[in-house]
Amino acid sequence: MSSAAKPIEELERVIVRFAGDSGDGMQLVGGRFTDVTAVLGNDLATLPNFPAEIRAPAGTLAGVSSFQIHFASREILTPGDAPNVLVAMNPAALKANVSALERGATIIANEDAFTTRNLAKAGYETNPLEDGSLEAHVVRRIPMTTLTARAVEGMAEVSTRDGMRAKNMFALGLLCWLYDRPTAVAESWLDKKFAANKPALEANLAALRAGWAFGETTELIDHRYTVATAHDVAPGIYRTVNGTTATALGLVAASERSGLSLVLASYPITPASELLHELARHRSAGVRTIQAEDEIAAAGMALGAAFGGALGVTATSGPGMDLKAETIGLAVMLELPMIVIDVQRAGPSTGMPTKTEQSDLLMAMYGRHGESPLPIVCATTPSQCFDAALEAARIAIRYRTPVILLTDLFLANSSEPWLIPDVTKLPAIDPQLARANGSGTFAPYARNADQARPWAIPGIPGLEHRIGGIEKSQPSGGISYDPENHQLMTNQRKAKVAGIEVAALEVDADPDAELLVIGWGSSYGTLRTAVRRIREGGGAIAHAQFRNLNPLPANTGEILRAYPRVLVAEMNDGQLVKLLRSEFLLDLESYAVTQGRPLLAAEMEREMLSRL
C-alpha cells in the first residue's frame, strides 16, 4: 500500500478514541492501532474503557466500549483528555462519548448504524448526524458496514457474519491511512490470530485494505496527518505494556533476581483478575498461581508460601483488601515477606468496579486492628508498575515484612511504550535465608541492623521454630504477655518500617516556583503534563510524585517546607494530604476528586493556574 496524493499535514500530537458496541471489537482495533503507532516510534499512551456489564444489550449506552490512544512526536504522559477524533460505530457510542469532545473535533461515524432502531436504543429522538446537534464538530458520515460488506462480497468462504464483524478493520484501515501509518504490523497480527481460520483472515484483511483505500479515494476527506517519530525518547528496545503486564513482569523479575519461586494466590475481582490471568500463563518461569476460594484464603496461601521460602504474592481490589486485613496483620506479626497488590477501583463497597480511584491509601496504612505498620509502595505509570513491583519485593524480602503495592484500574488497563530494561542490570535481591548455625539455639526474632529477623525456611535441621500471631518475646519468639516486651516489639515493628531505605523524593522544579504540586501513584502523567503546560505558558511551578508512601522519603518535610503553597492532588477525598498534614503540620491544600476517573491535564492545569 502506498500513500496517495492527498496533502499530509504534520502534527505534534493526536488523540483518537474508537468507540462502539461491546461486540464491535473496539479494544482490538485500539490495540492494533497502538501497535502500528508504536513501531513508528511515536510516544503514546492508551486507555481502554469497558462497560460495567458483561454484555449489555447491543446498541445500548450500557454496552458501549471504547479505546483511546494519544500519540505524539514528543514525550507524552497521559492518554489525553479530549479526543481530536472520535470514531463512533453506532449511535450509543456517539452519545456516550460526544461530551468528551472539544469544539472542532472530528467525528467519524458509521452512518449505516444510525438506524431508527439503534437511535431509539441509544435514547436519541432525532438523528444527531442530521439534526444539527453536532455542528460544533466536523462530522464524517461513512457507511462502514456497507463498504465492508462490499469489500468481502464474493469471497467464497466468508460468511456474512464474518464480513459484518470485520467493519472494525475497515475503521482501522481508514485511520491508518488518515494518520499515515503502514498497516504491516496489524496485518501480521491478523495472520497469526486467524492462522486457523482463513476465511476470517481474508475478510479482515480485505476490510482493512478497503478502509485504507476508501481514505485514498473518498472526497469526504481531503487531507491526511502525520506525527513524526518522537525524538526526546531514550534509545533502546521498546514494547508497549499496560500496568497489569508490567506488574506481572516485575514480579517474575523479582523471582528471578532473588532466586525465590513466585507463588501468586488470588481470588478474581475486577480489575485485579487480569494479573492472575497474566501470571497463570507464565508456567515456563515456574510461576505458581492458585485461584483461592476467597481473598482470605488467597492471603493465607501467599503467607504460607512465604513461610516456605517463596515470594508470596496476593492481588486484589478494594473489597478483597478488607478481607485480607486480618492475614496481613498476621504477616506483620510473623515478620515474613509478602506482597499484597491492591489494584484500586472506585469505592466504597462494591462501588463502581470498572472505574478508577485512589481511595485505599488510608486503609493500606491503618486498615488492621492494633499497631501494625507496614510499608506501602505505589506505581506511577503503566510501565513503572514493573519497577514498583520490584521495589515492593526488595522491601518485603530485605525487611521481612508484608508490603502493600497500590496500583489502580487506570494503570492496570492503560498502555504506554516501555524501554525494556537490561535484566543483568536489575539489582539482585539477596534473600539472605537463615543457615544452620550449629550453635544449638536459633532465635527467630533476633534482629539485624535493618531490624529484620532471620527467614528460616523449613528443611534446615537446627532451625526448627514455631511462630504465630500472639505477641512474642524478643529474640526467642516465645509467647509473651510481658508489658515491657509488648512495648519493645511495638516499637521495633514501627522502627523497622520507619527505617526502610527509600529513594529521596525528587522535585521537578522551576527555580522561582512558589507552588509545589504533589501527587502519588497514577496521577503522575496528568500532573506532569499540566505542569509542562503551565511552563509553556510561562508559569513557574514545582512537582513531586510519591512512589513510597510508607515510609515517606526522608526529604519530604524539607521539600514541603520549601514552598509557600503546596497542592496535593488525589483521586479520593484527600487521603495523602491527611497523612502529610498530620506528619508535618503544614497547611497543605487539597484537590481531591472522586468521580471514578483519572485526573485530567486540563483540570489540573486550571487548578494550578488558579493558585499561581
Place this chain on the structure above:
Amino acid sequence: MSSAAKPIEELERVIVRFAGDSGDGMQLVGGRFTDVTAVLGNDLATLPNFPAEIRAPAGTLAGVSSFQIHFASREILTPGDAPNVLVAMNPAALKANVSALERGATIIANEDAFTTRNLAKAGYETNPLEDGSLEAHVVRRIPMTTLTARAVEGMAEVSTRDGMRAKNMFALGLLCWLYDRPTAVAESWLDKKFAANKPALEANLAALRAGWAFGETTELIDHRYTVATAHDVAPGIYRTVNGTTATALGLVAASERSGLSLVLASYPITPASELLHELARHRSAGVRTIQAEDEIAAAGMALGAAFGGALGVTATSGPGMDLKAETIGLAVMLELPMIVIDVQRAGPSTGMPTKTEQSDLLMAMYGRHGESPLPIVCATTPSQCFDAALEAARIAIRYRTPVILLTDLFLANSSEPWLIPDVTKLPAIDPQLARANGSGTFAPYARNADQARPWAIPGIPGLEHRIGGIEKSQPSGGISYDPENHQLMTNQRKAKVAGIEVAALEVDADPDAELLVIGWGSSYGTLRTAVRRIREGGGAIAHAQFRNLNPLPANTGEILRAYPRVLVAEMNDGQLVKLLRSEFLLDLESYAVTQGRPLLAAEMEREMLSRL
C-alpha cells in the same frame, strides 16, 4: 457478728488485691467483697485480671488470677495503681503480684500453700516468706487452708474437697473484718448460689465466719480500718456494673426506647464474648442473639436484621473487626443503622487477647476500602458504657448509618457503682420508619435535613425497593456509574457523618491552666485522678475526654487552641493525636503506651508534672 475490741482507724481510700490460682475462686471473692463494699456506700472501682490460659497447671505463674478493688469515702475513678493489701493464696500469686506493691504495703499470705512444691512451681528458690526478700512489706502469714479445714471439720456432709475450696471465703471473712464491713450481702449471695447444695453452703458460711473470727481473735493483726460512706456521691439508687453489663443494658434500653427489637449477632472472641453471653440471657426483653459462624456472618446478620427494621448489633474485638470491614462498608453504602462494638484488646494480630489497649481507633476511622466515613463513639468508664451504647443507637438510627462503638477489655471487665437512671427520663429514639405514601414512587435515597435517607422496612406495600453496594443515583437508588453522581454521593456520605450532632467537648479546667490533657475512652478515670492529684499539689491543669471521635465535637479546635501545651494520652502508639494533628495542625504532644495495660494515675501524674 459484732465487731470486736480492736481499734479501728479511718482511711479515705484502700486498694485490695486478691490473688490466687485460677482454681482458688479469686474472682468470686472479689465480687463478693465488692458487694459488701458497695452497700456500705463507698465509691469503688474494680479490675479483674484473668490468666491467658484456660487453666494453666495449678500453682504456676501462668495460672494466677487476681481481682483488685479500690474503695473510698470520696469519688474515685480507677481501680488504683498499687494495692495497699495483697492477699496471696499461693507462691505464684505472690510472685506475679508483688512487684505492684509499694513499700509498706501489707501482704496476707496463705502460708499453708508455701510448700516446697508450690515454691518450685512458682519459680522461687527459697521461701519469700522466710528469706527476707519481702522486708519492705508488712507480711501476715496465715494458715488459711488449715484454718478453713478446721472450721468445716466434723460437718457431716461436707467433703474435704468442698472444705478446701472454701478457703477463699475464709479470706473474704478476714478482709471483711479487717475493713469493717458486714458480711450480710455475701451471706445471702451464698444462700442463693448454694441453695441446691446445702453442704457446700454450710462449708462456705463456716469458712467466711471463721475468717472474721480469726481476725477478731488473732494476735497477728492488732487493728482494723474503716472507710466511711462516700459523701460526694449523687443521691439515687445504685448497683455495680462492669462495662459488659452496662453495654448490654444500654442496648436493651435503646431497644425499648426506640420500639425496635434488638438482634445481636456475634462470634465469640475475648473479651467481647461476654456481651453475647450477657444479652443471650435477656430473653424476656425479646433480645435475639445469634452465635454466627464467623465475624463476617455476624456483621451480615446484624445488617440483614437492620434491613428488616431491627436494631442490628454485632460485637467483637480486633481480629473480628478486620473481618467485618467489608460488611461495614456495605452498611455505609446501604445507609442503614447498625452498631458495631469493638471491645479493644492488645494487638496486632492475635496479640495479647487478655490485655487491654486502645489501638483500633484508626482502623475504626479508615479500616475499609474507598471513602467510607462513619461515626465513632467511645465509652469512658464501665458504667458510662450504658450511655455510650445509647448514643451509638441514637446516631445509628437517626442518621441511618453504621456506628462503631469502641470500648476495651479494661472497661468490659472493670466494675464501678452506677447510679441507675430513671428510664422514663431516657430520651426516646424515634426511628421514623418510612410510611406508605400512596404517591406511586418511593425514592430510597431521598435525604432529609440530617442528610439521612428513609428507612423503609419490608411489609409496607408501595415501598418495595432494592438497594446494594454498587454506587447508586440519588434519590432513586438505582445503580449509577455517573461521575458527578459518585462525587455527589461521596460528598453526601461525608457531610452526613460530619454533620452529626454531638455534645460539645467539656473541659475541666483551672482558670490559669497552661497544660491541657486530652484522652479518649477508658483513660478517663486515670486522667481525672492524675489531674486531681496535680491540683491537690497546687498545680493548674485542664482535662478533656472525648466520647465522640467522629465527628469530633464542634468546639474541639477552639479548646485545643486555648492552651499553650496539649498532651494527648493514649494506650496505643498515638492514634488520636494523629487525627487531631491532621485536623487542627497543632503540635500536640503525645504520651502513648502499648503495654497491654491501662494507664496508671501515678504515671500520668508524673507526665503531667513534667510538663507543667
Place this chain on the structure above:
Amino acid sequence: MSASGTNGAAKTNGTAEPSGPRVLTKADFQSDAETRWCPGCGDYAVLAAVQGFLPEVGVPPERTVFVSGIGCAGRFSYYMNTYGVHGIHGRAPALASGLAAARPDLSVWVVSGDGDALSIGGNHLIHALRRDVPLKILLFNNRIYGLTKGQVSPTSERGKVTKSTPFGSPDEPFNPVALALGAGATFVARTIDRDKHHLPAMLRAAVAHPGAALIEIYQNCPVYNDGAFDALTEKDTRDDALVMLEHGQPIRFGADGKHGIVRRADGDLEVAEVADVGENALLVHDAHRTDPSLAFALSQIGELDGGATPIGIFRQSPRASDAAARTAELSAARASFTAADLAKLLHGSNTWSVGASGAGAER
C-alpha cells in the same frame, strides 16, 4: 461514559393498602429496572419462572425479600418488584439469616451463583443449611465466573481451560447437592433454567418446606461457558442424559424408559437397562427419608459416570424444630416489654441507695 438506572426505586401501585382480597399477578413481581444480562443468558428464564410462579404462593411483594450476592446471578434482586438487597460477594445467606431472624413474617429468598455460594460464600451456605434457616436458596450454577469474565468456579469440571486456568483446572469440582446433604440440608433439589415446568415445580416444593431449601439451577452462560448443560436440554441427548427423580416413583429414564437406576449387590447405585434387570429391580425414589444416605447416593449418579444426571428433589425431610416457637416467644416478649420492665432490668438484683445527703446506704 456514564449510565444511570432506576433499579433502586420502587414501582408502587399508588395505593398504600390493597382493599379486598388481592389477586397477585406476574406483573406485581416485575420491577421496572432494565435487565442487564447478556442476550441468551439462562438467568432470564429463571427470572421469568420465578416471577411467574410467585403469585401462586400468595405472599405479596411487600412481604417478599430477595437477597442476592455478587455475580451475574446477583443482579436478580433488582428485577424483582419486592424488597431486595444486593449484598456483597458470598454473604447473601448471612444477610438473609439476620433478616429472617428479625422478621419471621417475611418470605426470604437468596439468589447466588456457583462462585458466590460455593467459593467465597461456602461457609455461610453450609451453616445456613445446617441451621435450617427458613430461606429459599436459588443457586445459579453455570460452572463459571460470569460477572468477572470467565474464571474457573468450584463447580467447573476438572481440566477446564479458563482465563485463570490456561492449562486446565487442576481441581475436582464440588457436587453442590452432595455438599448440601453433607451439611445436613433438609431440602435439596436440582433443576434446569430452561425447563418451564420443572423449575416452578421445584420452587413450589421449596416454598412448602418449612426450613432451608436449596435449589441448584443449572444455568447456561452463553458467553463464558456455553452449552455446559446441552446434554440435558438438547433433544437428541436429553432422554439418555436426564434422570427425573419423583418421590415414590421408580427411577427410570431414556427413550421409552429403557434405563433405570438400581441398587447393586454391594449397595452402590448404578444405571442399568430395564430390559436386563426387570422393572421391579428399579429403585423407587424416596425423598422423604430422615436418613439422607439415599439422596446422597443419588447425588453421585452423574458425577461418576458422566452419562446421566438426576434432577428433581433429592431430599425433602423437614426437621422438627422449635425455632418458630422460640422466635414467636421472643417477638411476644419484645412486644410486652415495657419501660417498667426495663427499669427492673437495669436495677438487677443488687442495689443500694444513697440519700440526698449522700449518707445512709441501705439495701
Place this chain on the structure above:
Amino acid sequence: MSASGTNGAAKTNGTAEPSGPRVLTKADFQSDAETRWCPGCGDYAVLAAVQGFLPEVGVPPERTVFVSGIGCAGRFSYYMNTYGVHGIHGRAPALASGLAAARPDLSVWVVSGDGDALSIGGNHLIHALRRDVPLKILLFNNRIYGLTKGQVSPTSERGKVTKSTPFGSPDEPFNPVALALGAGATFVARTIDRDKHHLPAMLRAAVAHPGAALIEIYQNCPVYNDGAFDALTEKDTRDDALVMLEHGQPIRFGADGKHGIVRRADGDLEVAEVADVGENALLVHDAHRTDPSLAFALSQIGELDGGATPIGIFRQSPRASDAAARTAELSAARASFTAADLAKLLHGSNTWSVGASGAGAER
C-alpha cells in the same frame, strides 16, 4: 501479671546436618515449650500419640511443618519440635495449602478445633478437601469452644446449654465426616483422643494417603464439656457404643460381637442383632470404593440412633491427580529459568528499537 515462654525458639541438636542414617525418636519431635492445656485435657493424649508416631514415618522434624489455627487445639504446633505456624482463627488450611504448593517436599500437618475448622474455617476446610491438597488434617472435636471458655460449637448437640446458649442451642450440629464426604474428601477417618492404638493407626493411614486426609478426633474437654465421649470410652458402655470400622471386615460390635450393621431392604443402613440376622447379613466395610455413598451412609450411623458410633476409616480412595506432576514441572521450570529467559519474557512478541538519535524505529 506477665508471663513469657520460649515456645518460639528452636530446640536444636547442635549439629547442623545429621551424619549417617538418622534414627528418629519421639524426643526429636518434642519442643521444650511448656504445655499449657488444662489438666486432664484430651489434647495431651493426642500430642503424645503424634509425637510417638512420627518417628515411624521417617520424615525428620526439619521437613515437617505443623500449621494450626486458634483454639486450645491450636497450641499444638508450639509443642512440636518441627517448623510450625500458629496462624489465625480458621485459616490454617489456607496457610498450609500455600505452603504445600510452594514446598511439595515437606510433610504438612494441620491442627484445628471444631470451631476453628468447622465454624469460621469451614470454607477453607471444604475447599482443601475438594482440591485434595496433600495435608494431614487433625480436627480436634470437643464439641465446644475451649479457648474462649465454653460457647456452643458447630458440633455441639442440639439443646446444649453453654455460655452463649443459656436456653439451649437451637441448631443441629454438623457431622464432620458427612460434611467432608459431601465436599469430596478422599480420606476421612474418626478416632478418639484416648485410644493409644487406634489413633496412631489412623495417623499411619493418613500419611500413606497421597491427598488430603481428614481425621476427626473426639477429644475430651474436661473443663467445658467433660465426658462428651464417655459412652465411647467408658468400660461399661463402650462395647455397645463403639463400632470399629475395618476395611474388608464385616461390621460387628458389642460384647462378643453381638451387634452388627446391615443394609435394610430399602437400602438404608441400620444396627441389628447378629443373632437375628445371621453373620452373613452383616455389611462388609469397604473404605476403598470410588463412590463415597457407603462411607456417607456409615457416617449417619450414630447420628441418627445415638446408640452406636463408628470410628475408623470411612473413606480412603486416592484420586488420580496430575497435581504432583504439575508441581514438579513448575519446580523444574523455575530451576532452569535464567536471566536470559527473563530477558526474553520482558521483550514479549512486539518490540521496536529507538536509536541513539531517537529516530529510526524498526521492528
